Amino acid sequence: MALARAWKQMSWFYYQYLLVTALYMLEPWERTVFNSMLVSIVGMALYTGYVFMPQHIMAILHYFELVQ
Amino acid sequence: MANPGGGAICNGNLHNHEKQSDGSASGNCPKNGIVKEAQQNGWPHVYDKPLVESFEEAPLHVMVFTYLGYGLGTLFGYLRDFLRTCGIEKCNAAIEREEQKDFVPLYQNFENFYTRNLYMRIRDNWNRPICSAPGSRFDVMERVSDDYNWTFRFTGRIIKDVINMGSYNFLGLAASYDESMRTVKDVLEEYGLGVASTRHEMGTLDKHEELENLVAKFLNVEAAMVFGMGFATNSMNIPALVGKGCLILSDELNHASLVLGARLSGATIRIFKHNNMQSLEKLLRDAVIYGQPRIRRAWKKILILVEGIYSMEGSIVHLPQIVALKKKYKAYLYIDEAHSIGSVGPTGRGVVEFFGLDPRDVDVLMGTFTKSFGASGGYIAGRKDLVDYLRVHSHSAVYATSMSPPIAEQIIRSMKFIMGLDGTTQGLQRVRQLAKNTRYFRQRLNEMGFIIYGNEESPVIPLLLYMPAKVAAFARHLLNRKIGVVVVGFPATPLAEARARFCVSAAHTREMLDTVLENLDEMGDLLQLKYSRHRKSARPELYDETSFELDD
Numbered sequence: 237m238a239l240a241r242a243w244k245q246m247s248w249f250y251y252q253y254l255l256v257t258a259l260y261m262l263e264p265w266e267r268t269v270f271n272s273m274l275v276s277i278v279g280m281a282l283y284t285g286y287v288f289m290p291q292h293i294m295a296i297l298h299y300f301e302l303v304q
Numbered sequence: 305m306a307n308p309g310g311g312a313i314c315n316g317n318l319h320n321h322e323k324q325s326d327g328s329a330s331g332n333c334p335k336n337g338i339v340k341e342a343q344q345n346g347w348p349h350v351y352d353k354p355l356v357e358s359f360e361e362a363p364l365h366v367m368v369f370t371y372l373g374y375g376l377g378t379l380f381g382y383l384r385d386f387l388r389t390c391g392i393e394k395c396n397a398a399i400e401r402e403e404q405k406d407f408v409p410l411y412q413n414f415e416n417f418y419t420r421n422l423y424m425r426i427r428d429n430w431n432r433p434i435c436s437a438p439g440s441r442f443d444v445m446e447r448v449s450d451d452y453n454w455t456f457r458f459t460g461r462i463i464k465d466v467i468n469m470g471s472y473n474f475l476g477l478a479a480s481y482d483e484s485m486r487t488v489k490d491v492l493e494e495y496g497l498g499v500a501s502t503r504h505e506m507g508t509l510d511k512h513e514e515l516e517n518l519v520a521k522f523l524n525v526e527a528a529m530v531f532g533m534g535f536a537t538n539s540m541n542i543p544a545l546v547g548k549g550c551l552i553l554s555d556e557l558n559h560a561s562l563v564l565g566a567r568l569s570g571a572t573i574r575i576f577k578h579n580n581m582q583s584l585e586k587l588l589r590d591a592v593i594y595g596q597p598r599i600r601r602a603w604k605k606i607l608i609l610v611e612g613i614y615s616m617e618g619s620i621v622h623l624p625q626i627v628a629l630k631k632k633y634k635a636y637l638y639i640d641e642a643h644s645i646g647s648v649g650p651t652g653r654g655v656v657e658f659f660g661l662d663p664r665d666v667d668v669l670m671g672t673f674t675k676s677f678g679a680s681g682g683y684i685a686g687r688k689d690l691v692d693y694l695r696v697h698s699h700s701a702v703y704a705t706s707m708s709p710p711i712a713e714q715i716i717r718s719m720k721f722i723m724g725l726d727g728t729t730q731g732l733q734r735v736r737q738l739a740k741n742t743r744y745f746r747q748r749l750n751e752m753g754f755i756i757y758g759n760e761e762s763p764v765i766p767l768l769l770y771m772p773a774k775v776a777a778f779a780r781h782l783l784n785r786k787i788g789v790v791v792v793g794f795p796a797t798p799l800a801e802a803r804a805r806f807c808v809s810a811a812h813t814r815e816m817l818d819t820v821l822e823n824l825d826e827m828g829d830l831l832q833l834k835y836s837r838h839r840k841s842a843r844p845e846l847y848d849e850t851s852f853e854l855d856d
Contacts, residue, residue, distance in 0.1 A: 259773070260773035266380055
């Protein structure tokens with residue numbers, strides 16, 4: 237029951253995303269192209285953040301002289 | 305000296321008595337907030353009421369997403385054009401022939417790019433064929449497309465009883481045959497359909513004479529002349545009135561027929577900001593002070609071109625101020641009352657009556673019979689010598705076929721109906737019903753939180769949609785719910801301000817309007833269209849009043 241409601245809510249959000257970015261007007265293959273480009277760029281950003289986060293945090297703590 | 309009308313004119317500066325909610329000092333239509341103006345005329349009369357117009361600006365994120373949407377569409381448009389030129393995709397649009405590839409390109413400009421790549425994708429929302437009279441309900445032919453709107457085919461089914469919110473059927477006179485149209489049938493039997501001649505040769509019928517006398521009586525002017533086509537009335541008669549050495553001051557948002565007529569005339573055209581009296585006054589002052597551009601002689605004539613109701617904005621022209629300016633600077637005024645004749649004013653006589661002015665103040669009153677009278681054609685009315693001049697010199701009278709007799713009879717019948725000359729008060733009741741419907745519809749839409757443009761009393765109601773995808777989704781969803789609306793996008797409106805335009809009619813009953821409003825409410829929530837930040841309550845006057853004295 238909750239899963240059905242969650243699914244409906246997610247599909248409403250996806251519909252809003254299609255409307256706002258004008259993907260609603262494009263053909264299905266164009267939507268696939270755009271969505272895959274968006275997912276890959278966001279994925280790359282998240283992965284880079286995940287890989288470099290410890291180094292960045294150590295550099296910040298070093299700068300504020302909280303740790304050697 | 306008594307104020308000539310429309311605000312106090314002191315030392316050449318036109319001050320409007322305004323209460324503005326955002327405090328900006330200039331302009332009649334600030335982008336944020338609601339403008340109220342007290343209309344004051346030189347002679348005392350009872351029609352003194354504040355004019356409420358609003359042109360609210362959208363929130364920033366809406367404009368950002370609108371431009372992003374168009375940007376994405378443009379990028380994909382470039383991609384598709386590349387695929388088409390490479391030959392990977394079949395090109396369905398018009399292209400030049402092989403032999404012409406070395407010539408100047410025909411289809412590369414932005415307008416064609418836009419049509420091919422953006423308009424084609426959502427083209428099914430326009431040019432929908434209907435198959436019944438455009439009354440308050442009509443029948444739409446169902447059509448589908450198999451190749452993303454490049455071609456359509458009809459399924460053979462008809463969507464019946466779609467509520468009509470798009471036709472310019474303000475008084476409900478564009479209906480299918482009923483007994484009151486008997487005179488039209490008689491005229492058809494007696495005169496036939498074709499006139500087969502121009503006004504100058506053998507095309508002037510007694511029906512035209514009867515119609516012209518009736519139009520002059522309706523508008524309370526000396527004389528009138530009718531033409532077969534409304535667009536041609538503007539474009540063919542403005543060149544007859546002004547020529548080289550004259551100056552035309554035309555509103556920013558004038559209709560294409562006025563623009564075409566102005567360009568054809570050969571006069572100098574200067575544009576003032578939409579409904580902005582300060583801009584118009586500045587242009588008038590410069591014209592009178594500096595004269596013609598190089599020779600510095602006085603202009604032969606200065607003609608101000610405005611419309612009664614602007615169909616894309618729903619705004620009503622600020623007529624008292626324009627009449628005051630025209631009298632001060634000795635200019636001529638030409639009003640195109642295409643949408644306002646028959647639909648505003650206490651007895652439906654148009655904007656002149658709406659503001660309580662004298663029709664003799666306006667030099668050329670032009671209008672069309674397409675909107676409120678359920679026929680086709682246009683008229684020009686004014687002083688007798690003006691109309692006599694046009695009878696001789698108008699291009700339309702010399703070259704165009706005159707109005708067909710059954711259409712003239714339909715206009716005569718509608719006009720008598722509105723004036724009450726057929727013995728009933730139904731015409732007046734319809735005008736009042738239209739005003740009631742307009743106020744109700746606008747008030748409910750404002751309460752729901754949509755952004756609506758225009759004057760409170762105008763029956764043309766643009767509802768702003770902004771994003772191109774929402775334009776398409778809106779029209780499609782509403783047709784599924786059996787409501788027919790007109791949506792307007794880029795070339796007719798600015799790029800970022802796509803809108804849906806509702807035309808309220810006297811034939812709409814309260815139930816129909818309530819059905820439409822319920823569906824609009826649901827659509828507003830489904831598509832997130834309720835952008836307005838100034839949710840008006842049911843009684844705005846009480847909250848915006850600064851004092852409760854009887855005389856302000």
